Amino acid sequence: MSGISAVFLRRRIALSAVAALAIALTAYTGSSSAHGAARSSSAGTLVVDTSFIISSADPARDLDPTGYIVDHALYDTLLTEHGSSTKVQPDLATSFKASPNATTYTFQLRHGVKFSDGTPVTSADVVFSLNRVINLKSAPAYLLAGLKITAKGPYTVVIKSATPNPAIPQIVTAPALGIVNAKAVMAHGGSDAANASKTDHAGQFLDQTSEGSGPYTLTQYSTNNQITLTANPNYWGPKPKFAKVVLRDMTAASQLLNVQRGSNQIALDLSSQQADSLKNNSSLQAHTSASPNLFFLQATSNPKVSPVLANHDIQQAIRYGIDYRGMVATAGTGAIQAAGLIPVQFLGGLPTSYAVKQNIAKAKKLVAQSGLKNPTVTLSYPSDISVNGLSFATLAQRVQYDLGRIGITIKVQAVPVAPFLTAYSADKYQLVQSYWGPDYADPNDYLVFLPGGSVSSRMDWPASANPALVALGKRAGSTSNNALRAGLFKQIQEKLDQSSPFFPLIQPAQAIVGSSNLTGVALNPSWLLSVAEVGTK
Amino acid sequence: MSTASEAIELPARYRRLPRVHPALRRPLAVTGAAILAIWVLVAIFAPLIAPYGPDVLGNSLSAAPSSAHIFGTDQLGRDVFSRVLYGARISLPISALLVLMSLTIGSTVGSLAGYFGGVVDGVIMRIVDLVFAFPAIILALVVTAVLGPSLQNAVLALVVVSWPTYARVVRGLVMSASQREYVQASRLLGASARQTLLRDILPNVIGPVVVLATLDFGNAILLLSGLSFLGLGAQPPTAEWGAMVSYGTQYFQDWWMSTFPGLAIFSSVLALNFLGDSLRDALDPHGSWTTRGGRR
Numbered sequence: 123m124s125g126i127s128a129v130f131l132r133r134r135i136a137l138s139a140v141a142a143l144a145i146a147l148t149a150y151t152g153s154s155s156a157h158g159a160a161r162s163s164s165a166g167t168l169v170v171d172t173s174f175i176i177s178s179a180d181p182a183r184d185l186d187p188t189g190y191i192v193d194h195a196l197y198d199t200l201l202t203e204h205g206s207s208t209k210v211q212p213d214l215a216t217s218f219k220a221s222p223n224a225t226t227y228t229f230q231l232r233h234g235v236k237f238s239d240g241t242p243v244t245s246a247d248v249v250f251s252l253n254r255v256i257n258l259k260s261a262p263a264y265l266l267a268g269l270k271i272t273a274k275g276p277y278t279v280v281i282k283s284a285t286p287n288p289a290i291p292q293i294v295t296a297p298a299l300g301i302v303n304a305k306a307v308m309a310h311g312g313s314d315a316a317n318a319s320k321t322d323h324a325g326q327f328l329d330q331t332s333e334g335s336g337p338y339t340l341t342q343y344s345t346n347n348q349i350t351l352t353a354n355p356n357y358w359g360p361k362p363k364f365a366k367v368v369l370r371d372m373t374a375a376s377q378l379l380n381v382q383r384g385s386n387q388i389a390l391d392l393s394s395q396q397a398d399s400l401k402n403n404s405s406l407q408a409h410t411s412a413s414p415n416l417f418f419l420q421a422t423s424n425p426k427v428s429p430v431l432a433n434h435d436i437q438q439a440i441r442y443g444i445d446y447r448g449m450v451a452t453a454g455t456g457a458i459q460a461a462g463l464i465p466v467q468f469l470g471g472l473p474t475s476y477a478v479k480q481n482i483a484k485a486k487k488l489v490a491q492s493g494l495k496n497p498t499v500t501l502s503y504p505s506d507i508s509v510n511g512l513s514f515a516t517l518a519q520r521v522q523y524d525l526g527r528i529g530i531t532i533k534v535q536a537v538p539v540a541p542f543l544t545a546y547s548a549d550k551y552q553l554v555q556s557y558w559g560p561d562y563a564d565p566n567d568y569l570v571f572l573p574g575g576s577v578s579s580r581m582d583w584p585a586s587a588n589p590a591l592v593a594l595g596k597r598a599g600s601t602s603n604n605a606l607r608a609g610l611f612k613q614i615q616e617k618l619d620q621s622s623p624f625f626p627l628i629q630p631a632q633a634i635v636g637s638s639n640l641t642g643v644a645l646n647p648s649w650l651l652s653v654a655e656v657g658t659k
Numbered sequence: 660m661s662t663a664s665e666a667i668e669l670p671a672r673y674r675r676l677p678r679v680h681p682a683l684r685r686p687l688a689v690t691g692a693a694i695l696a697i698w699v700l701v702a703i704f705a706p707l708i709a710p711y712g713p714d715v716l717g718n719s720l721s722a723a724p725s726s727a728h729i730f731g732t733d734q735l736g737r738d739v740f741s742r743v744l745y746g747a748r749i750s751l752p753i754s755a756l757l758v759l760m761s762l763t764i765g766s767t768v769g770s771l772a773g774y775f776g777g778v779v780d781g782v783i784m785r786i787v788d789l790v791f792a793f794p795a796i797i798l799a800l801v802v803t804a805v806l807g808p809s810l811q812n813a814v815l816a817l818v819v820v821s822w823p824t825y826a827r828v829v830r831g832l833v834m835s836a837s838q839r840e841y842v843q844a845s846r847l848l849g850a851s852a853r854q855t856l857l858r859d860i861l862p863n864v865i866g867p868v869v870v871l872a873t874l875d876f877g878n879a880i881l882l883l884s885g886l887s888f889l890g891l892g893a894q895p896p897t898a899e900w901g902a903m904v905s906y907g908t909q910y911f912q913d914w915w916m917s918t919f920p921g922l923a924i925f926s927s928v929l930a931l932n933f934l935g936d937s938l939r940d941a942l943d944p945h946g947s948w949t950t951r952g953g954r955r
Contacts, residue, residue, distance in 0.1 A: 519896045523716045
């Protein structure tokens with residue numbers, strides 16, 4: 123499972139205000155000319171402005187948000203999702219079968235699919251691509267941890283897991299698990315051997331050319347300027363509407379200006395407030411929805427770090443003392459209170475009606491009941507990043523004020539993200555304002571929050587603290603019946619709300635703004651935007 | 660043409676100036692002093708003037724200026740007007756303290772260097788040169804980055820970068836003053852170094868140093884706000900002007916969040932510059948303080 127550090131560092135993290143400002147100043151000068159170029163080109167070009175976070179166009183090497191947009195357009199995956207839904211749909215695989223104990227998944231591949239160079243796609247390519255991900259040991263490798271991939275004939279792929287893993291269909295939708303042309307990639311230094319992390323040199327090649335079967339091919343790749351995609355003539359599925367897609371690296375401020383000036387434009391990084399300010403503009407469409415990201419508080423369970431927080435009454439007082447409505451309002455249109463840790467749009471997500479409601483009288487009573495005089499807690503948060511345009515400082519100040527009202531004194535401590543993560547993992551903090559971005563749209567990604575899980579262990583919540591809950595988590599994580607699994611995960615979250623060091627706060631708002639002539643402008647929880655699904659009215 | 664034109668017109672420079680109150684001859688000084696006085700009063704009486712507490716989160720978020728919130732509210736529903744008023748309680752006294760600290764350190768070190776000369780002077784002035792070699796804000800950034808972001812550390816960092824200015828000016832002044840006959844006489848009569856420095860030399864040095872301190876005060880407010888703007892000074896929820904401007908830039912469509920604290924910085928710095936310039940004209944007409952070099 124990925125550490126939260128990886129999640130922190132790669133998911134939709136805006137630059138700090140300072141850096142963003144500095145870049146905004148330089149980007150302003152560049153944006154006008156770039157826009158001029160886009161406008162003069164044919165109507166068959168879609169322009170997507172986003173703040174680039176991308177490390178490679180090689181799917182096996184990148185988990186970054188911009189990388190996901192690109193990979194999803196260039197490479198097909200076994201299964202996929204459409205629009206903003208997280209429902210698994212066929213892609214390269216037309217169907218799959220799960221064994222009753224959810225350890226073996228058999229995928230039937232689509233016949234007649236060709237890579238952009240005309241080579242047919244077979245099970246060998248799938249096995250090569252997925253094994254390459256595993257053996258490169260790059261960021262996406264953890265997605266396939268504990269899985270064994272084999273081919274059974276040219277059009278059948280079998281994925282076996284050592285332990286029951288009903289999340290596999292959801293996992294294989296990840297753009298990082300895109301299927302590459304095995305022959306072409308091997309010819310350019312690619313390898314799926316056990317020592318691939320040392321011997322594979324195809325990364326640079328895949329930054330220049332795409333070797334996939336997806337709706338687009340890569341024509342230009344520059345990580346600090348723009349990425350150009352051209353429609354793949356050999357694509358097996360419905361032809362994408364736009365012959366060309368240009369992704370441009372723009373700050374939110376430039377995106378706000380650009381999207382108002384043209385047609386066939388999409389801006390991905392506007393804050394919910396900025397999107398709101400464009401709602402009355404008839405030439406634009408603005409959508410805000412709850413992002414699958416989760417802001418939460420995490421308390422230490424180690425009485426040596428904070429005797430105050432180890433007290434159950436204080437933990438519950440915190441839960442009832444926070445003004446969630448005020449917090450949601452601060453986060454802007456589209457944000458919602460998180461009832462549990464799993465996003466509401468995922469399987470097993472608790473509906474908002476289950477959410478804890480602020481109850482000051484109850485919280486004050488709990489503080490008095492704890493017997494502690496003037497309880498004081500230090501709340502630490504990363505000072506130099508923001509998620510979905512929302513800074514951690516904003517939420518931390520809300521928490522400080524709300525808990526001050528029920529008699530818990532909060533000292534806030536701002537720490538730059540790198541030292542913050544180090545101290546967070548070392549159980550140095552009393553209370554942390556933290557965040558989790560999903561790696562794939564499945565509740566199994568949240569098992570790390572159970573006692574003894576990788577997130578819980580950061581602040582000393584061991585498996586021994588609640589063995590019953592751990593057992594319930596094991597059961598939920600390995601149940602293959604999805605309805606049953608959803609029920610178990612809901613049960614787990616309700617238990618966590620009754621007693622745990624986790625305090626889910628909000629799912630912030632994610633905004634997408636596009637020209638009003640476009641269709642298919644929808645936010646996907648995993649890859650933000652599927653450019654191939656964007657069309658015109 | 661009036662009949663007066665038949666009288667002999669004197670060139671302007673021979674004409675008698677109209678009688679005005681001495682203060683009005685320095686309108687800038689009066690303006691500066693008035694603005695500063697207002698800010699000092701605001702700082703003292705902020706709890707009485709401010710309609711809300713600085714950290715009270717209200718229910719109207721990001722509200723434009725209205726009668727209930729004349730400067731609007733920020734993202735968390737705090738009253739910007741109240742926060743700007745409370746901000747004076749941080750920016751003014753802390754900048755004053757900062758100036759006082761750098762003045763004390765710089766003057767002491769500078770007068771030792773100027774008075775004793777030789778090796779003492781050499782060592783001290785090389786240290787001063789070393790600090791001068793870096794742009795002030797960059798050095799302050801480095802120091803706060805090492806010490807960790809907080810208001811105290813920001814003040815420490817700024818003291819580190821600003822004392823050499825005083826050291827250099829005071830050294831020069833002390834050097835020239837100690838060549839004077841009366842200082843020589845006092846030393847011949849057996850006065851100790853301390854006596855000579857405090858009694859004979861200090862009165863000659865104080866004028867330019869006061870001018871420098873006044874101008875530096877404005878500069879200190881600016882640097883302190885600058886560090887807070889970069890997230891290295893005051894930490895949330897402190898109502899510090901620079902931090903407020905920085906916070907407001909995240910929501911630039913809500914212009915009031917950063918404009919009003921920005922105006923507060925602007926007006927107080929302007930007032931101190933007016934006052935400093937006028938003081939320089941009055942106390943130090945020869946401009947000896949410019950010996951610090953064209954650093955700013």
